[in-house]
Amino acid sequence: MTVREALNTMPIFLSEKDKQKNNQKEILIQRSNGKDPRAAVTTDFPCCLIEDDEILDITFIQKDGNSSTNQQTTADPSVLSKRSKPETLVTFLVEKEGGPTVTCLLKSKVTNEASDADAAENVGQSQNPINPEQKKKHDGNTTKSTNPSTKRYVAKPIDKSEEIAEILRDQCEDLWKTVKQREKLKNNSEVQKFFREEYHKSAENFLEVKKVRELLRLSDSVCQIRVGESPAGTGFLLFDRFILTNAHVIGECDIFSTKTFTAVFGYECLEAKETKHIPVKQLKAYFHGKDASGRHLDYALLELDSVNEIAECPKLLDSYSPNPPNRGQICIVGHPGEGVKKMDPCIIIERDNRLEAANKHISENKHLIHVMKEVCAEQKWDFLAYKNQFTYDTCFFHGSSGSPVFDEHCKLIGIHTGGYKYKKLISVMEYGFTMQPILDHIKAQAKIKGLHEIINKLEAYSNKSNVSGAADQENQTDIEMDDEEEPEES
Incomplete structure (x- = not known):
């Protein structure tokens, strides 16, 4: 990799670079060894040319009128990627006048005033000289050059996108x-x-390509939940033939309900022809409220009629992590806006920072403060109420409830559930709930109902905590905070 790419893997460098005092500064990289020990190198200098145990001196310097602001790689990436040995590269050592206090970086001052003869001479000395045929075309100005390196690509507008x-x-x-x-x-x-x-x-x-590929693989198990023909939310294949979603997606639990549910897999574009519509056979486990330990749960475990069409889809329980992070990056995959499948990488708002984040949102939306206060009092918002809740800012709103949440290692850590919403598509922050309490509660319900297949499957993933509130679920209160209107009662 290049020096800049290597530096971007070091937390100490990223921390210094992100400091406000260094925002408008350039990076000066100087070598400690070699023919000229204080020689400066560019940020795209290949690491393979650095000597063993050599230390690079990284300094943030103030920009001035003579320094260049462009520190991007100028070499052809396709060529550099093929060079694996230092001896295939050429290093030019440019000596500079002055002492060690000089901080002005070299800059090319090539202008359009250069003559055609000079330009031709420069091209002739380059690694890709123009052949006679190309020169004729260039001088005659009759056709465009066929040299791939000089080819221009014109952006074309998307059809019917003017509005x-x-x-x-x-x-x-x-x-x-x-x-x-x-x-x-x-x-x-x-x-x-x-x-x-x-x-x-x-x-x-x-x-990272590796993580993108893994997320794409796992996203095959994400489906859209439809009530009749209408989209209601998102779900995902948890294990065997069972999918998990939010309880509020399917509505109040009613054994006499006439609703029919369908899990639609592969809905990734409006004209998708490869979608797989699999009927939901029955509801296996359900809870919507606070359990005996004061944790909030909002889940429904649905059994599919058949899984033959999705036999190749991964079971996300196999990617489950019992230790969700309390900070860092996450990625949500679901069907926001009742539309096609999407993913959204976002940052966890740490528990200690939630009130600060809420106050910042309020200060940025003072014209809506009366609406926020009214909804807050009505729904009794409490950003610190549940220990099994994690918060973040996402663009996923209506239709995305029940989406799986992955950590930066592509491990399943929770289920996206709602947001502190006070207007349509506007909320203070969004939230999800961790998987462990849900799995424990499903297992407790399965024991009560004698569902041995589910018990055996979850045995290896369940912790030893006693979930005593499963039998009392009928006496629990409904959810006080959600991200959208509740589905109509059956």
């Missing part, structure tokens, strides 16, 4: 003004930097 583009343009100006005022940013370049950093924080761990 959506116009709406986005209208919203963009207000968004920039809001962010600039909220974060006290001076100009548009700082707003751009803010958006890049915020996205980087939420998606960093899920940009």
Whole structure:
């Protein structure tokens, strides 16, 4: 990898780089060994050319008018990726005048004033000289060059997207003004930097190809729950022929209900033809409220009529982790907006930071504070009420309840359940519940009902805590906080 790529794997470097005092500074990298011990190298310098046990001196320096602001890789990545040996690379040692206190970095000052002869001479000395045929085409200005390195790709607009583009343009100006005022940013370049950093924080761990592949594999087990023909929420294949979702997705438990439920797998585009519609055979376990230990549970375990069509889908219980993180990155996979399957990487709001996050949201939406207060009093919001709850900010709203939540290691840690919502598609924060209490409670219900198949399956995943509240579930209160309107009662 390059020096910059290696540095980005080091927490101490990332911590220093993210400090406010270093935001507008450039990175100066100097070598300790070699022919010129204080020689500076670019951020895309190959690590394979660094000597064994050599130490690089990394310094953040203030930008000035003479320094370059572009520190991106200029070499062809496809070529660099094929070079595995140092001897296949060439190093140019450029000596500089001055002492060790000089911090001005070298910058190429090539302008458009160069003559055609000079340009031709420079091209002739490059690694990819223009052949006579190409030169004729260039001089005659009759056709475009066929050299792949000079080929230009023109972006084409999406069909029938003018209306959506116009709406986005209208919203963009207000968004920039809001962010600039909220974060006290001076100009548009700082707003751009803010958006890049915020996205980087939420998606960093899920940009690795290996993790993306694993999430895509696991997402095959995520399905849309439909009541009749209408989308109601999200579910996922937990084990064998059983899927898990939220209790409020299927509505109040009623043995005389005439509702018919279907799990739709593979709904990933509006014209999807490979979707698999599997009827739900029966409800096996259900709970909606507080258990005897004061933990909030909102789950329903549904048995599918058949799993022959989804035999290749992974069972997410095999990817379950009993130790969910209290901070860091997570990824939700589901069907938000009653639409196609999507995924959203986001950051856990730590328990100790929830009140601060809520106050920040309120300060940013003062024009809606009366609505927030009214809903808060009505629903009795308590951000610290349940120990088995974890919170985050996500774009997943109506239709995404019941989505699986994965940690940065692609392990199943919980189920996305709702949000502290006070207006349509606007909430203070969203939340999910950890898997362990749910699995324990399902096991307790299975023992009461004599469902030995489920008991045997969960035995290895259940902890030794005593879930004594399962038999008293009829006396429990309903959920006080949810992310959407409750489904109609049957």
